[in-house]
Amino acid sequence: xxxxxxxxxxxxxxxxxxxxxxxxxxxxxxxxxxxxxxxxxxxxxxxxxxxxxxxxxxxxxxxxxxxxxxxxxxxxxxxxxxxxxxxxxxxxxxxxxxxxxxxxxxxxxxxxxxxxxxxxxxxxxxxxxxxxxxxxxxxxxxxxxxxxxxxxxxxxxxxxxxxxxxxxxxxxxxxxxxxxxxxxxxxxxxxxxxxxxxxxxxxxxxxxxxxxxxxxxxxxxxxxxxxxxxxxxxxxxxxxxxxxxxxxxxxxxxxxxxxxxxxxxxxxxxxxxxxxxxxxxxxxxxxxxxxxxxxxxxxxxxxxxxxxxxxxxxxxxxxxxxxxxxxxxxxxxxxxxxxxxxxxxxxxxxxxxxxxxxxxxxxxxxxxxxxxxxxxxxxxxxxxxxxxxxxxxxxxxxxxxxxxxxxxxxxxxxxxxxxxxxxxxxxxxxxxxxxxxxxxxxxxxxxxxxxxxxxxxxxxxxxxxxxxxxxxxxx
Amino acid sequence: xxxxxxxxxxxxxxxxxxxxxxxxxxxxxxxxxxxxxxxxxxxxxxxxxxxxxxxxxxxxxxxxxxxxxxxxxxxxxxxxxxxxxxxxxxxxxxxxxxxxxxxxxxxxxxxxxxxxxxxxxxxxxxxxxxxxxxxxxxxxxxxxxxxxxxxxxxxxxxxxxxxxxxxxxxxxxxxxxxxxxxxxxxxxxxxxxxxxxxxxxxxxxxxxxxxxxxxxxxxxxxxxxxxxxxxxxxxxxxxxxxxxxxxxxxxxxxxxxxxxxxxxxxxxxxxxxxxxxxxxxxxxxxxxxxxxxxxxxxxxxxxxxxxxxxxxxxxxxxxxxxxxxxxxxxxxxxxxxxxxxxxxxxxxxxxxxxxxxxxxxxxxxxxxxxxxxxxxxxxxxxxxxxxxxxxxxxxxxxxxxxxxxxxxxxxxxxxxxxxxxxxxxxxxxxxxxxxxxxxxxxxxxxxxxxxxxxxxxxxxxxxxxxxxxxxxxxx
Numbered sequence: 001x002x003x004x005x006x007x008x009x010x011x012x013x014x015x016x017x018x019x020x021x022x023x024x025x026x027x028x029x030x031x032x033x034x035x036x037x038x039x040x041x042x043x044x045x046x047x048x049x050x051x052x053x054x055x056x057x058x059x060x061x062x063x064x065x066x067x068x069x070x071x072x073x074x075x076x077x078x079x080x081x082x083x084x085x086x087x088x089x090x091x092x093x094x095x096x097x098x099x100x101x102x103x104x105x106x107x108x109x110x111x112x113x114x115x116x117x118x119x120x121x122x123x124x125x126x127x128x129x130x131x132x133x134x135x136x137x138x139x140x141x142x143x144x145x146x147x148x149x150x151x152x153x154x155x156x157x158x159x160x161x162x163x164x165x166x167x168x169x170x171x172x173x174x175x176x177x178x179x180x181x182x183x184x185x186x187x188x189x190x191x192x193x194x195x196x197x198x199x200x201x202x203x204x205x206x207x208x209x210x211x212x213x214x215x216x217x218x219x220x221x222x223x224x225x226x227x228x229x230x231x232x233x234x235x236x237x238x239x240x241x242x243x244x245x246x247x248x249x250x251x252x253x254x255x256x257x258x259x260x261x262x263x264x265x266x267x268x269x270x271x272x273x274x275x276x277x278x279x280x281x282x283x284x285x286x287x288x289x290x291x292x293x294x295x296x297x298x299x300x301x302x303x304x305x306x307x308x309x310x311x312x313x314x315x316x317x318x319x320x321x322x323x324x325x326x327x328x329x330x331x332x333x334x335x336x337x338x339x340x341x342x343x344x345x346x347x348x349x350x351x352x353x354x355x356x357x358x359x360x361x362x363x364x365x366x367x368x369x370x371x372x373x374x375x376x377x378x379x380x381x382x383x384x385x386x387x388x389x390x391x392x393x394x395x396x397x398x399x400x401x402x403x404x405x406x407x408x409x410x411x412x413x414x415x416x417x418x419x420x421x422x423x424x425x426x427x428x429x430x431x432x433x434x435x436x437x438x439x440x441x442x443x444x445x446x447x448x449x450x451x452x453x454x455x456x457x458x459x460x461x462x463x464x465x466x467x468x469x470x471x472x473x474x475x
Numbered sequence: 476x477x478x479x480x481x482x483x484x485x486x487x488x489x490x491x492x493x494x495x496x497x498x499x500x501x502x503x504x505x506x507x508x509x510x511x512x513x514x515x516x517x518x519x520x521x522x523x524x525x526x527x528x529x530x531x532x533x534x535x536x537x538x539x540x541x542x543x544x545x546x547x548x549x550x551x552x553x554x555x556x557x558x559x560x561x562x563x564x565x566x567x568x569x570x571x572x573x574x575x576x577x578x579x580x581x582x583x584x585x586x587x588x589x590x591x592x593x594x595x596x597x598x599x600x601x602x603x604x605x606x607x608x609x610x611x612x613x614x615x616x617x618x619x620x621x622x623x624x625x626x627x628x629x630x631x632x633x634x635x636x637x638x639x640x641x642x643x644x645x646x647x648x649x650x651x652x653x654x655x656x657x658x659x660x661x662x663x664x665x666x667x668x669x670x671x672x673x674x675x676x677x678x679x680x681x682x683x684x685x686x687x688x689x690x691x692x693x694x695x696x697x698x699x700x701x702x703x704x705x706x707x708x709x710x711x712x713x714x715x716x717x718x719x720x721x722x723x724x725x726x727x728x729x730x731x732x733x734x735x736x737x738x739x740x741x742x743x744x745x746x747x748x749x750x751x752x753x754x755x756x757x758x759x760x761x762x763x764x765x766x767x768x769x770x771x772x773x774x775x776x777x778x779x780x781x782x783x784x785x786x787x788x789x790x791x792x793x794x795x796x797x798x799x800x801x802x803x804x805x806x807x808x809x810x811x812x813x814x815x816x817x818x819x820x821x822x823x824x825x826x827x828x829x830x831x832x833x834x835x836x837x838x839x840x841x842x843x844x845x846x847x848x849x850x851x852x853x854x855x856x857x858x859x860x861x862x863x864x865x866x867x868x869x870x871x872x873x874x875x876x877x878x879x880x881x882x883x884x885x886x887x888x889x890x891x892x893x894x895x896x897x898x899x900x901x902x903x904x905x906x907x908x909x910x911x912x913x914x915x916x917x918x919x920x921x922x923x924x925x926x927x928x929x930x931x932x933x934x935x936x937x938x939x940x941x942x943x944x945x946x947x948x949x950x
Contacts, residue, residue: 106716106830107861151665162663165640178921185828188637188860188902190626190676191914192944193929195922197672201665218720241581245693248767249724292723293777294769302768353660355581385663386582427663439666446653447670450932454668457928469667 007064008044014056019096021045030091033082034075034138035347040085042069049096051171051179051210057092058208059177066090067463068175070204072146073117075138077347078432080203080468081146089466094145097210100124108216109168109185114145114209121214130216133160133252137336145209151201153428158384159252159289160217163200169213170196175206175459185213198454203430204465206458223252223289224296225325226304228316229280233358235312236282239303240354240383242312243286246303250288250296254383255332256357257283261380264338265331272327272334276315284383285332287325339378339391344400346392346407350418351427354386364390364417371413372406374398387427390414411438431469440471482539483519489531494571496520505566508557509550509613510822515560517544524571526646526654526685532567533683534652541565542938543650545679547621548592550613552822553907555678555943556621564941569620572685575599583691584643584660589620589684596689605691608635608727612811620684626676628903633859634727634764635692638675645671646686650934660688673929678905679940681933698727698764699771700800701779703791704755708833710787711757714778715829715858717787718761721778725763725771729858730807731832732758736855739813740806747802747809751790759858760807762800814853814866819875821867821882825893826902829861839865839892846888847881849873862902865889886913906944915946 012020021027022044030045032038043066048054061068067089071081083089094115101111105128112121118132118139125132136142136154146152148170152163160166169184182196199206230236236256243251259281266272275283288296300318307313319325339345352360365377374395381388392410394403415425415438431439443451455462455470466472487495496502497519505520507513518541523529536543542564546556558564569590576586580603587596593607593614600607611617611629621627623645627638635641644659657671674681705711711731718726734756741747750758763771775793782788794800814820827835840852849870856863867885869878890900890913906914918926930937930945941947 104828104830106712107828108719109828151669153663153665157663161636161640164669165636174921180921180925181919182922184897184899186826186861186897186899186902187829188628188632188826188857188862189899190628190637190901190903190905191899192906193673193677193681193926194626194639194675195925195929197675198668200669200672202668206668217724221720237581244583244766245696246767248765248769249692290723291719292721292774294723294774299767299769351661351663353579353582353584354662355579382663386661387663422659422661424659424661424664424666426665427661428665430665431667444656446649446655447657450655450670451668453932454670454929457925457932 004043007066010060011044011046011057015046015048015053019047019049021047030071030093031083032074033079035077037079037082039079039082041087042083042089042091043087045091045093047093047096051097051173054092054208054210055173055177055179058173058175061090062176062461062463065461065463067466068092069465070094070208072115072143072149073138073141075142076146076150076432077429078434080430080432080465084467092208094143094210101211103128104185105130107185109213110216111183111185111211111213112144113211114143114148116144118142118144118147125216126219129219131219132214133217134163134166144212148200148209148212149202149204150430153385153387155253155382157382158254164197166215167196167200167212168215170199170209171211172199172207172209175461175464180207183211183213201430203432203468205455205468207464218291220289220291222296223287223325224300225287225319225328226300226316227275227328227331228284228286228304228307229276229278229314230282230284230312231280231314233282233361236284236383237354237357239284239307239312242306243303246306247288247299250290250294251286252289253285253287255285255380256383257285257331257335257380258378260376260378261335262331265334268338268341269330269334272330275317275328275331278315280314285328342393344394344403344407346411348390348411348414349427349429350390350423350425351385351387352418352421352423354383356421357383357386357388360417360421364414367413367417368392368410372410375410385427433468436469436471479518482541485535486519486521486532490521490523490528494522494524496522505546505568506558507549508554510552512554512557514554514557516562517558517564517566518562520566520568522568522571526572526648529567529683529685530648530652530654533648533650536565537651537936537938540936540938542941543567544940545569545683547590547618547624548613548616550617551621551625551907552904553909555905555907555940559942567683569618569685576686578603579660580605582660584688585691586658586660586686586688587619588686589618589623591619593617593619593622600691601694604694606694607689608692609638609641619687623675623684623687624677624679625905628860628862630728630857632857633729639672641690642671642675642687643690644688645674645684647674647682647684649682650936650939655682658686658688676905678907678943680930680943682939693766695764695766697771698762698800699775700762700794700803701775701791702750702803702806703759703761703779703782704751704753704789705757705759705787706755706789708757708836711759711858712829712832714759714782714787717781718778721781722763722774725765725769726761727764728760728762730760730855731858732760732806732810732855733853735851735853736810737806740809743813743816744805744809747805750792750803750806753790755789760803817868819869819878819882821886823865823886823889824902824904825865825898825900826860826862827893827896827898829858831896832858832861832863835892835896839889842888842892843867843885847885850885860902908943911944911946
């Protein structure tokens with residue numbers, strides 16, 4: 001019996017048959033993500049049932065020098081939670097840690113296992129007349145631990161912040177198997193360096209989050225949605241400025257959508273009809289929500305009126321029911337499906353100052369269209385966060401085999417433009433493996449030194465999700 | 476000429492006569508803080524005029540092994556920014572770095588030198604129809620760098636968050652004099668570990684913040700203030716729950732005030748009259764603010780009506796003008812002055828879950844009154860943050876010389892109660908020197924190891940604000 005076999009047998013004894021998967025058929029579900037990326041098979045898939053089991057698995061891996069891949073709901077977009085092609089990494093899936101541990105609606109907090117699916121946490125909050133405001137396309141499958149590890153964003157960041165602003169306390173299994181317990185339900189705590197901030201966005205490279213205390217909000221009792229047609233990106237930005245004021249911080253979403261995305265949505269969902277009487281170059285999908293007695297309808301109508309008087313808004317549809325609101329949001333969802341159907345395309349996730357969005361879109365579009373006149377640009381995003389998904393569909397005539405290289409070259413040019421605007425190559429998705437080269441190329445030596453130092457401090461053997469964010473020093 | 480003299484002469488050459496103070500008379504202003512604490516004289520006081528000069532001073536100190544005390548506006552409450560009694564520390568005052576570098580009202584950001592006084596940053600924002608929402612008693616003197624180093628809180632945290640949530644980018648001089656430049660004006664940025672989070676709350680022990688990009692909000696165009704009388708702390712918490720919903724996230728402040736504080740306010744400012752017709756055991760001072768057309772008056776009246784119907788609110792005064800609103804806030808300010816006039820007293824700054832406030836106040840009051848029946852308890856605070864200033868005035872009969880020890884013993888008992896409620900000994904003020912013993916006693920070995928590791932990573936020689944938060948390993 002090899003060392004590895006005996007190690008895995010011991011894990012089976014620890015976790016039970018359900019707790020350790022070793023057959024390729026059983027493991028298939030753990031090797032690819034939402035974007036369809038697959039790198040290879042893991043050594044095995046551990047499915048511990050609680051924090052103690054996670055800690056024990058990690059302790060043994062650390063003692064034996066086995067690399068670990070912590071894994072949530074497979075909705076990552078940078079291949080950060082997939083086992084390496086080497087076949088030497090143990091996947092540690094958090095999926096069985098899926099209990100809501102406690103909810104305190106007076107303190108506006110919920111304490112959950114890291115493997116809880118985001119949608120379930122939202123539902124649990126709702127049952128107590130509260131709201132967990134993080135909202136993402138993947139909320140039906142993504143897990144809280146993954147949301148923490150990637151500092152998830154989504155549609156409502158402009159009002160409620162990223163995951164970082166929604167986490168009060170964490171329970172983390174460190175790479176050597178010790179448990180760092182800071183599951184505090186405190187809204188304010190200024191005791192020294194805030195270590196838990198490091199885990200937010202660490203993509204599982206510093207430890208495995210097993211539990212969290214999250215901040216809740218009161219549950220909105222009403223919301224209103226509008227889809228507006230606008231003449232230019234500058235008008236979108238000007239309208240945003242107006243809306244931040246006139247909507248009194250009740251704005252929950254303000255999405256930029258180009259005409260091409262409305263068309264892609266209609267392609268993907270033929271029962272959708274063009275939302276406004278004419279076609280406009282740019283659209284804004286916006287929503288306001290409130291927990292108390294405010295006339296949101298009047299608020300939106302007033303904004304629309306002012307926007308029209310200033311030639312920012314050309315036309316608009318205001319939803320007057322939940323059904324109509326869902327219909328407007330359908331465009332936002334179907335456009336992603338329409339994009340997906342085009343097959344291979346460049347997906348970016350960049351951020352720039354909000355005020356720079358119009359110039360950036362102009363400049364980046366010029367550069368991309370010069371380099372590849374037959375590609376299609378689809379630039380949509382979260383205006384209030386300065387976060388654009390400046391995506392590119394390759395020329396349809398291009399042979400499939402060449403598309404990836406073509407898009408990669410365009411991405412490099414796009415990122416060069418981004419550098420001129422002091423932007424970020426990753427507003428939401430993280431670095432993982434996919435963005436690592438572009439990330440490292442932009443790090444200063446000081447940053448690189450400090451980041452590597454943080455990694456070494458938490459994970460001196462380099463066994464926890466190695467090679468993600470920073471390259472593995474041993475390879 | 477000693478080494479030290481020649482070192483200081485070189486600093487004078489670098490910074491000019493204005494830039495280095497060496498005479499005790501000139502240095503007096505830099506050795507005590509708002510709380511009146513003085514430990515000793517520094518080696519000298521460096522007053523660099525820009526980031527380059529800060530970096531050069533730090534580089535030379537690092538090379539020579541000279542300990543440094545970065546200093547802001549002297550409004551700290553834990554003796555974190557005061558030079559040690561040893562006389563061997565160089566104070567580095569940021570007061571000459573006081574320029575607003577840029578303001579971008581479309582991006583809702585302002586870029587400032589760390590030595591800018593908070594009030595001036597707020598005024599600069601106002602000029603662009605924006606608001607920098609951090610609000611503290613010390614805002615007329617405290618500096619942005621200190622606000623960052625202590626992760627400052629204050630009155631509006633419940634709506635706008637602590638300083639951590641208001642900082643987008645930082646420029647930091649590291650302990651060896653290198654400059655870490657992450658002055659990004661990005662609302663979202665998920666590139667790897669977020670190093671700058673470590674500086675928030677690090678109390679100057681990891682480096683000197685010299686510049687920051689701060690997040691602005693639209694400037695409120697209206698606000699309403701109410702002072703309410705309530706029967707119990709439980710009623711205060713129940714009203715908070717109601718207000719979070721009925722005030723639609725427009726709540727900017729919700730302050731708990733005990734009857735004793737109203738009396739202290741009237742003692743300190745005799746022109747103040749009892750704010751309500753009768754006296755009530757507890758008061759709430761609350762404020763709502765909005766940037767657009769919402770009827771805040773109706774909102775508060777409705778809340779008051781519901782609160783009265785549920786026997787939570789017994790009486791209330793609603794300000795109907797800015798003058799009346801200022802009069803209500805006058806109680807909050809004067810009560811601090813009234814407290815200060817009592818001389819030596821115990822000032823705490825603790826946090827607990829909001830839902831635990833009533834039980835905590837009961838239990839802590841019992842323990843303190845049992846131990847010292849003649850002391851007076853003054854428990855006020857920010858309800859929405861679970862942050863209480865559970866302060867104690869010592870028995871007036873006690874000789875002054877015994878008060879400190881008496882209060883220290885009471886603090887220990889109070890903190891023991893706090894531990895039962897999983898609270899924090901420092902919600903806002905930080906650790907500095909004053910809270911260090913209580914802090915260290917509550918750290919787990921894992922936390923201690925990781926925190927020391929972070930300190931060593933950034934400051935291997937232990938020269939930057941040594942002995943604050945963590946003890947100096949070399950002493």
